[in-house]
Amino acid sequence: MNSTCTIGDLAEEFGVTTRTIRFYEEKGLLNPSRKGQRRHYSLADRTKLRLILRGKRLGLSLDESAEIILMYGTPGNNRKQLDTLLEKIGQKRKELQARRRELDAMLDEMAQAENKCRAAIADLGQQQKPETS
Amino acid sequence: MNSTCTIGDLAEEFGVTTRTIRFYEEKGLLNPSRKGQRRHYSLADRTKLRLILRGKRLGLSLDESAEIILMYGTPGNNRKQLDTLLEKIGQKRKELQARRRELDAMLDEMAQAENKCRAAIADLGQQQKPETS
DNA sequence: TATTACGTTTACGTTAACGTAAACTTAGTG
DNA sequence: CACTAAGTTTACGTTAACGTAAACGTAATA
Structure with missing residues (x-):
């Protein structure tokens, strides 16, 4: 078990x-x-x-993870608790969404860097180690 | 300026x-x-x-940020450098994409928690502090 | 039953990422 | 030109998140 x-x-x-x-x-x-x-x-x-x-x-x-875990737990039973919990969850979601946007931005830039790199390789021609048939 | x-x-x-x-x-x-x-x-x-x-x-x-900054910088001029750079960039992108997936999972769970919370509030009825017209 | 493997507490050590403070130099301003 | 505000180096302090080690208990097994 x-x-x-x-x-x-x-x-x-x-x-x-x-x-x-x-x-x-x-x-x-x-x-x-x-x-x-x-x-x-x-x-x-x-x-x-x-x-x-x-x-x-x-x-x-x-500490942040602890907060989040508390949010997942079984919610309280009185109105005020529920309201504040809802508030906290909304806040955290906003934070995480902001993070997501930043992560996406970083991924975009990485993709650009990758392209620049490929372009540089292409520019180089076959002068060294072509290794393609 | x-x-x-x-x-x-x-x-x-x-x-x-x-x-x-x-x-x-x-x-x-x-x-x-x-x-x-x-x-x-x-x-x-x-x-x-x-x-x-x-x-x-x-x-x-x-240290990780330092690596990433180097990736963004002007790429080297020889084939081998470019290849390894490309490799590194690909690796980092994979890592970041994995992170993105985890972030999305966490956001999903937060949304679920939010729903549960709203449901609990609804279940509570208007017994306390309804505060709605 | 003696050994070995895993568990427990207690406590000090370590690394990253700065904070804080001291002692000193330099630039601009009344 | 004296003063003040901002800059500089040097160095020790701090916090989070564990690592490491000692000294001990316990359970299964050869």
Whole structure:
């Protein structure tokens, strides 16, 4: 079963060290159950870890990932909480969309650089290492 | 004129400290000219700084930004250099595209969270603070 | 049962990316 | 020309996100 999950398994599964996982717990991003002294990780824990690591790849800090994880969690039950949550989600989405635009801009520029590079190669003619039939 | 640019001007323009700008120079990301002892920043320098800061927002390290800046620069003149450059650019583009996919996934999930939140609010009915006509 | 593999806590070390402060030089201005 | 504002170098401090190591517990296995 997949509910069985020791810290070592989780570490290997995600390609991180156990230290890293314990560190995330220290920071309040994970709270695995305990069987005796040992930590045991549920599916929910794995999902959280996946979110954290994706956040990292996108350049989010652990605190930011923590916020986002909270947003995904089961929403509160009173109106005010829901309103503020909705507000936060909207804010984050805006931030992420801005990021997306910047990423697209960067990708465009990379494409241009690639073209310039190809052009330079073409200009060079076959003077060196043509290697084409 | 825009070619006149002291470190203070640049710092204010981009909302960073002069320390930050000097630090980037230390790291080899900028190399302003000197008028006497003072640094003077050209348009090219400003462009580089803009790229660096955008990279930061996207979660790139300074080293990664440095690489990218090199890619944008005027390409070398021999075949082998051009080939390896092309290779590097392609690699970086792949990385950035992967990032884009992850960002999109995260945005999707945020949208779902937003919907769940709205649904929860709707379920709540008007029991509290309806505030709608 | 002794060994080995994995787990636990505690604590100090490390790197990137700056912040902060001191001590000094230089340019413009009343 | 004295003063002030901005620049310069040098150097130590700080925070986030772990790495690394020690010293110890426990469970399965030969």
